[in-house]
Amino acid sequence: xAAPHETLDRPGPQPHPEEMTGAEIVVRALRDEGVELVFGxxxxxxxxxxxxxxxxxxxxxILVRHEQAAVHAADAYARASGRVGVALVTSGPGATNAVxxxxxxxxxxxxxxxxxxxxxxxxxxxxxFQEVDTVxxxxxxxxxxxxxxxxxxxxxxIRKAFFIAASGRPGPVLVDIPKDVTAKRCTxxxxxxxxxxxxRPTVRGHSGQVRKALQLIASAERPLFYTGGGIVLAxxxxxxxxxxxxxxxxxxxxLMGLGAYPASDRQFVGMLGMHGTYEANMAVQHxxxxxxxxxxxxxxxxxxxxxxxxxxxxxxxxxxxxxxxKNVKVDIPIVGDLxxxxxxxxEVVLESGMRCDPAALERWWAQIGEWRARHCLHYEMDENVxxxxxxxxxxxxxxxxxxxxxxxVGQHQMWAAQFYGFDRPRRWINSGGLGTxxxxxxxxxxxxxxxxxxxxxxxxxxxxxQMNIQELSTCAQYRLPVxxxxxxxxxxxMVRQWQEFFYENRYAMSYVxxxxxxxxxxxAYGHVGLRAERxxxxxxxxxxxxxxxxxxxxxxxxxxxxxNVYPMVPAGAALSDMILV
Amino acid sequence: xxxxxxxxxxNEAGALSRVAGLFSARGYNIEAMTVAPTHDLSVSRxxxxxxxxxxxxxxxLKQLNKLVEVIRVHDLTEGPHxxxxxxxxxxxxxxxxxxxxxxxxxxxxxxxxxxxxxSYTIELTGTGEKLDxxxxxxxxxxxxxxxxxxxxxIGRGAKGI
Numbered sequence: 020x021a022a023p024h025e026t027l028d029r030p031g032p033q034p035h036p037e038e039m040t041g042a043e044i045v046v047r048a049l050r051d052e053g054v055e056l057v058f059g060x061x062x063x064x065x066x067x068x069x070x071x072x073x074x075x076x077x078x079x080x081i082l083v084r085h086e087q088a089a090v091h092a093a094d095a096y097a098r099a100s101g102r103v104g105v106a107l108v109t110s111g112p113g114a115t116n117a118v119x120x121x122x123x124x125x126x127x128x129x130x131x132x133x134x135x136x137x138x139x140x141x142x143x144x145x146x147x148f149q150e151v152d153t154v155x156x157x158x159x160x161x162x163x164x165x166x167x168x169x170x171x172x173x174x175x176x177i178r179k180a181f182f183i184a185a186s187g188r189p190g191p192v193l194v195d196i197p198k199d200v201t202a203k204r205c206t207x208x209x210x211x212x213x214x215x216x217x218x219r220p221t222v223r224g225h226s227g228q229v230r231k232a233l234q235l236i237a238s239a240e241r242p243l244f245y246t247g248g249g250i251v252l253a254x255x256x257x258x259x260x261x262x263x264x265x266x267x268x269x270x271x272x273x274l275m276g277l278g279a280y281p282a283s284d285r286q287f288v289g290m291l292g293m294h295g296t297y298e299a300n301m302a303v304q305h306x307x308x309x310x311x312x313x314x315x316x317x318x319x320x321x322x323x324x325x326x327x328x329x330x331x332x333x334x335x336x337x338x339x340x341x342x343x344x345k346n347v348k349v350d351i352p353i354v355g356d357l358x359x360x361x362x363x364x365x366e367v368v369l370e371s372g373m374r375c376d377p378a379a380l381e382r383w384w385a386q387i388g389e390w391r392a393r394h395c396l397h398y399e400m401d402e403n404v405x406x407x408x409x410x411x412x413x414x415x416x417x418x419x420x421x422x423x424x425x426x427x428v429g430q431h432q433m434w435a436a437q438f439y440g441f442d443r444p445r446r447w448i449n450s451g452g453l454g455t456x457x458x459x460x461x462x463x464x465x466x467x468x469x470x471x472x473x474x475x476x477x478x479x480x481x482x483x484x485q486m487n488i489q490e491l492s493t494c495a496q497y498r499l500p501v502x503x504x505x506x507x508x509x510x511x512x513m514v515r516q517w518q519e520f521f522y523e524n525r526y527a528m529s530y531v532x533x534x535x536x537x538x539x540x541x542x543a544y545g546h547v548g549l550r551a552e553r554x555x556x557x558x559x560x561x562x563x564x565x566x567x568x569x570x571x572x573x574x575x576x577x578x579x580x581x582x583n584v585y586p587m588v589p590a591g592a593a594l595s596d597m598i599l600v
Numbered sequence: 601x602x603x604x605x606x607x608x609x610x611n612e613a614g615a616l617s618r619v620a621g622l623f624s625a626r627g628y629n630i631e632a633m634t635v636a637p638t639h640d641l642s643v644s645r646x647x648x649x650x651x652x653x654x655x656x657x658x659x660x661l662k663q664l665n666k667l668v669e670v671i672r673v674h675d676l677t678e679g680p681h682x683x684x685x686x687x688x689x690x691x692x693x694x695x696x697x698x699x700x701x702x703x704x705x706x707x708x709x710x711x712x713x714x715x716x717x718x719s720y721t722i723e724l725t726g727t728g729e730k731l732d733x734x735x736x737x738x739x740x741x742x743x744x745x746x747x748x749x750x751x752x753x754i755g756r757g758a759k760g761i
Contacts, residue, residue: 166613166614348655
């Protein structure tokens with residue numbers, strides 16, 4: 020790390036409001052929100068803000084090489100730390116480049132504040148240089164957005180943006196600031212409280228519903244907990260573990276929820292969904308009570324909706340009422356913050372001593388044991404060819420399971436999810452909702468900034484890594500010791516897999532030709548590049564990468580080109596219709 | 601089923617496009633949409649005429665409520681309510697037709713608000729059904745132009761939404 024994080028004295032409300040420029044207000048408001056890091060890229064419309072950032076040290080700015088990466092890095096910083104991530108970009112192309120990052124954060128409900136420059140108020144709507152309708156473009160992919168036309172609204176708008184981003188169901192909030200607004204002067208007052216008459220998220224769950232839900236769970240013979248990213252976002256992992264252990268029921272996590280329940284625990288049956296385990300998907304299809312916590316019944320989770328969990332009565336706890344009964348009709352809905360609701364559930368359980376019938380549970384676990392015996396994640400080792408799953412398992416082993424793992428999108432993402440075995444929340448950072456290739460490397464930078472002392476591994480593929488490869492330069496500038504593990508199979512592997520299964524082996528455009536020499540490319544950026552071509556080279560390469568604690572290391576693993584991700588539920592099939600190895 | 605939804609929202613730039621964008625992005629049907637400030641100038645009231653199954657309507661209401669600038673959402677079709685729409689119709693009116701159009705307009709309690717030697721412009725308020733019926737009663741060849749406001753609606757009784 021280039022410099023340790025400074026701790027902040029939050030000035031709080033001042034008795035005598037000071038007069039400042041708009042740019043000073045922006046920087047001061049960030050300080051008052053406790054922001055330590057901003058990821059961004061300068062340009063004409065934000066020059067006053069950059070000028071102010073440069074005059075102080077409390078808010079540190081990280082210069083990326085592409086605005087998309089600024090937003091991904093801020094996003095991963097938020098995911099790893101639980102705080103609001105901040106990105107700063109200029110107008111026009113700065114804002115449009117940021118859109119993929121914003122949409123990624125929106126789909127995964129990540130709290131971000133994105134500040135975009137805009138052309139001066141008088142030029143808005145005139146097709147001015149570097150002008151786009153940023154609030155128009157980002158309206159469908161932000162939780163909310165603002166255009167600040169009047170400097171008197173600037174401080175309160177930034178305050179509102181942070182409040183909206185972090186409360187309720189979190190999400191990205193964009194503040195578009197015209198250049199002339201950052202140059203004008205106005206008094207600054209930081210308001211401690213935000214009042215929005217039209218925005219009041221529900222925190223506490225309905226107590227009657229909580230009791231009904233617990234009675235239903237206790238009456239179950241085949242209960243199953245199905246938990247998602249909401250547990251991670253609400254920091255409710257400990258409360259979840261307490262409840263699941265109390266009932267002694269199996270638990271499955273979504274892709275976004277991995278780590279919320281320890282993967283090494285006996286009650287964990289693995290991830291569910293399209294590439295979920297056999298036992299998790301079978302448990303969904305056979306359970307009689309399904310307890311969905313902070314999960315949204317995404318199509319990659321449910322498979323064919325009309326065949327989803329056919330025998331189950333469903334409890335659903337979510338902070339967002341619109342997630343409830345959106346895809347699957349729910350029997351007991353509870354709207355509320357998961358930490359608050361689970362704490363209340365645990366309290367009621369403790370005082371009432373409700374339990375499931377032990378004999379029924381025993382039968383249920385025996386059935387799950389039979390499903391587990393299929394060893395659905397099994398793969399055959401090969402003496403000469405590296406299996407991608409083996410690389411992930413070795414990464415887990417040699418990092419002691421304690422790394423923060425970011426990923427891109429595709430086969431490597433699924434293998435990382437299946438084989439890394441996350442025991443803690445906020446250690447698995449991936450683009451689950453939008454599925455954004457190019458997320459992994461900038462995300463690793465943001466995570467490393469949030470946790471300078473943790474090992475951060477970016478598991479990627481040769482397709483995804485090239486979508487934001489320029490960030491190797493950012494890693495060099497800030498000496499970010501991220502470890503890139505590229506599962507290089509010379510194919511857009513997931514595309515290739517679908518073409519093999521569903522398009523009669525016609526591999527249209529999925530072969531990645533003309534690949535760079537990644538080792539030399541890493542070296543050109545001043546990093547260390549390592550290559551493994553045989554299974555015996557995997558462990559030495561990982562050990563060497565981990566030994567180089569303060570270096571960015573690119574590990575290029577030449578893996579089996581035609582390996583597939585199993586199990587697989589074809590799109591539109593029932594969860595029980597899995598393709599197994 | 602047909603629903604009339606009243607939405608109270610902050611009277612701010614962009615609020616209308618948030619609602620319109622929500623309907624198009626999620627593929628909800630909009631038959632008509634009207635919006636104007638209320639007696640409190642900081643609040644606009646929007647009336648949306650839409651169609652959809654019970655499940656879709658539940659989502660429409662939840663998604664509208666989720667918009668940060670939306671203060672209150674109410675499905676007026678859940679209870680007794682009054683619905684009115686304004687229509688202006690310009691028709692050819694020459695010879696015997698002039699008397700016929702006048703008579704028809706009276707039957708529907710319309711008012712003729714502009715007259716030339718070849719045309720009448722009629723103002724008519726009522727439910728959408730009544731306006732449809734009036735148009736139906738006219739000879740289609742006579743109609744020059746039709747402007748409809750979209751429905752406005754309010755709940756019956758002493759209480760507001």
